């Protein structure tokens with residue numbers, strides 16, 4: 701049996717999303733309407749979307 705390192709793959713969990721403006725999109729937790737939800741915010745233009753995938 702071949703030995704496979706469990707740490708061989710790195711960087712697969714944290715996906716980076718880029719805003720059309722070139723800024724980096726980060727996830728933030730905000731408390732709104734009695735619920736804790738995550739939103740995606742561009743660090744450059746402060747654009748906010750509900751999901752990182754919306755930055756296109």
Ligand SMILES: [Zn+2]
Pocket residue numbers: 719720721722723742743744745746747
């Ligand atoms: Zn942006």
